[in-house]
Amino acid sequence: MTERAAGASGTRRLLLALLLAPALLWLGLLIILPHLDLAVLSFRARVAPQQYAPSLAQYRSFFGEPLYWHVFLRTALMSALATALTLLIAFPVAWIIAKLARGRASALLFVVCLIPFWVSETVRTLGWMILLRESGVLPAILVHLGITAQPVELLYHDATILVGLVYTSLLFMVVPLVGSLESLDNSLIEAAYDLGARGSAILRTIIIPHAAPGITAGCIVVFMLTLGNYLTPTLLGGKNSLWFTEQIYNQFITRFNWEQGAALGFLLLALSTAMVWLGLKLSGQRFGDVMRRV
Amino acid sequence: MSTPATPAPEAAPDLAVRAVTKQFAAHVAVDAVDFSVARGSFFSILGPSGCGKTTLLRMIAGFLQPDRGTIAIGGRDMANVAPNKRPVNMVFQHLALFPMMSVGENVAFGLARRGVARAERTRRVDAMLERVGLTGSAAKRVDQLSGGQRQRVAIARSMVLEPTLLLLDEPLGALDLKLREHMKVELKQLQSAFGTTFVYITHDQSEALVLSDHVGVMNRGRFEQLGTPQQLYYSPASAFVAGFVGANNRLAGTVQSVDGALVELTTGGGWRVRARPSTALATGAAAEAFIRPESMTLARAAAELAPGQSAHEGEVTDMLFDGANSTVLLKERSSRIELRIALPQTGAFADLRPGQRISFGFDPQRAICFPAVQH
Numbered sequence: 072m073t074e075r076a077a078g079a080s081g082t083r084r085l086l087l088a089l090l091l092a093p094a095l096l097w098l099g100l101l102i103i104l105p106h107l108d109l110a111v112l113s114f115r116a117r118v119a120p121q122q123y124a125p126s127l128a129q130y131r132s133f134f135g136e137p138l139y140w141h142v143f144l145r146t147a148l149m150s151a152l153a154t155a156l157t158l159l160i161a162f163p164v165a166w167i168i169a170k171l172a173r174g175r176a177s178a179l180l181f182v183v184c185l186i187p188f189w190v191s192e193t194v195r196t197l198g199w200m201i202l203l204r205e206s207g208v209l210p211a212i213l214v215h216l217g218i219t220a221q222p223v224e225l226l227y228h229d230a231t232i233l234v235g236l237v238y239t240s241l242l243f244m245v246v247p248l249v250g251s252l253e254s255l256d257n258s259l260i261e262a263a264y265d266l267g268a269r270g271s272a273i274l275r276t277i278i279i280p281h282a283a284p285g286i287t288a289g290c291i292v293v294f295m296l297t298l299g300n301y302l303t304p305t306l307l308g309g310k311n312s313l314w315f316t317e318q319i320y321n322q323f324i325t326r327f328n329w330e331q332g333a334a335l336g337f338l339l340l341a342l343s344t345a346m347v348w349l350g351l352k353l354s355g356q357r358f359g360d361v362m363r364r365v
Numbered sequence: 366m367s368t369p370a371t372p373a374p375e376a377a378p379d380l381a382v383r384a385v386t387k388q389f390a391a392h393v394a395v396d397a398v399d400f401s402v403a404r405g406s407f408f409s410i411l412g413p414s415g416c417g418k419t420t421l422l423r424m425i426a427g428f429l430q431p432d433r434g435t436i437a438i439g440g441r442d443m444a445n446v447a448p449n450k451r452p453v454n455m456v457f458q459h460l461a462l463f464p465m466m467s468v469g470e471n472v473a474f475g476l477a478r479r480g481v482a483r484a485e486r487t488r489r490v491d492a493m494l495e496r497v498g499l500t501g502s503a504a505k506r507v508d509q510l511s512g513g514q515r516q517r518v519a520i521a522r523s524m525v526l527e528p529t530l531l532l533l534d535e536p537l538g539a540l541d542l543k544l545r546e547h548m549k550v551e552l553k554q555l556q557s558a559f560g561t562t563f564v565y566i567t568h569d570q571s572e573a574l575v576l577s578d579h580v581g582v583m584n585r586g587r588f589e590q591l592g593t594p595q596q597l598y599y600s601p602a603s604a605f606v607a608g609f610v611g612a613n614n615r616l617a618g619t620v621q622s623v624d625g626a627l628v629e630l631t632t633g634g635g636w637r638v639r640a641r642p643s644t645a646l647a648t649g650a651a652a653e654a655f656i657r658p659e660s661m662t663l664a665r666a667a668a669e670l671a672p673g674q675s676a677h678e679g680e681v682t683d684m685l686f687d688g689a690n691s692t693v694l695l696k697e698r699s700s701r702i703e704l705r706i707a708l709p710q711t712g713a714f715a716d717l718r719p720g721q722r723i724s725f726g727f728d729p730q731r732a733i734c735f736p737a738v739q740h
Binding site for chain 2: 256258259262263264267268272276280281
């Protein structure tokens, strides 16, 4: 009897291990192992050809070289700005989908938000370039309307990078927001209205506190995606983009300085972790609650 | 159709609804409804689900605009007055307490919106929580309270704003039976303690009868009858009211003869019943008679029935014991129509068994006959 029970639990354990295997292999081989290797790389310096010694030189050069930490700070601030803008734009969209549109209209609006993601990010970004470059569609329209005398270059500005980043991130903000707004009981809004609250007070006291886990989830996802984005800032910002991922790319690919690249990569990881922690602390949310919303 | 029930109040009534109509596409939800509620009284709107009572309440609260007609609260016309500007507060069906706030913050919510200073707010919230018997609960979370306590928080949250009118949208619906009975009494006591005018909507006739000074019975967007609970119970104005308010035995048939103040009805199975007509009924007209279970008396033999009662005979099918509300189900001998008759409290007929023959009778004056409703 006990033998059979032990056998059954053994089978179950084997089954569980098999089911978890792909995820564990993926995590171990593609995430943890390369990171361990990069960590080792980042803490050594080349002393002679083929000769390496443990050193903090890579991290020291980051703080010593103004370009590195200027770009680092700029990337963090621009990402925070892009996240805030995405939230401002996504909130009304999510409100319409969750509360105002009914049935089919709601589903249709959701699909409209999703459609851009059927196209690869590269193609989408190239689309922006066609619209915004000096010989592109939008400058031509501006000339045609008499707003500018000459076609202006709309690419390679910080604003252009922000537009591209917000556009790419919108869906990742809308999805958790719709989820958290849909679960808000309409009678709470009516009750607040009935008790004398105006629209702004209802937003501040009822809607935002209720949607806080969704807002935090969306902001974390969008911030991390933006911070780690390479394609959009590089293509839309050109040489002026000064995005930190570009610096990492340069170290690995152009300068073949893997040690420096690994150190920059770890600094970026530390930055995004710190920002997520800060965001959770400021909004008073718990990580587990927030991640269930994504 | 409706009996003049609301006594003319000296001052303007707290609520005056005049010819209010609301239509959703082809469906008329509220159809030319007219009533007023005197200051300090408890008024109920009673009707089955889908009768338009919620629509009516939402128009009074301001969440919906009437297509036609006027609503005046405290003598002031409410056209184009938003819900947050009306001297009205509402207790929602599922209470709609704010889960992100403590009990105290819930009660203080309306005061904060009015810009009442924090210290004054705390004082008034504490005083209000004391009045509803929740002293010291201000710091609790809403989900730490029992159903009855939440109910009281919802009332406190509205009453702290001292509204002219408190609207209640079936607030007892979500409670279990025992608690509902308890809250019914509590609600009545709270209303008389506050002296505020309550407008209460419900589909539960017992709630409406127990709580209200006046009740409007609503069906298909119209008021069938407006009156005191006693008027609704003892002199229903329509077959719908007779069937909806309180337990009743319904007998459908045709008018056989008209004899002064009484008519004689022949039911489906050929049973002849005498009843008092509510309006003039012609011979041959389709009609419905209603007799309350407690209006009928049982007897071992027809001779034991009081003189003046019409005597009938039936066969017991079931005994339904329910304490003071115990009844016997029996089938009338000729027509096999099922009737429910109250058992006397003396226990005289407690030994009845299914299959037994028994006599029963009733005063024809207490059987009310209406023209049959066309469905």
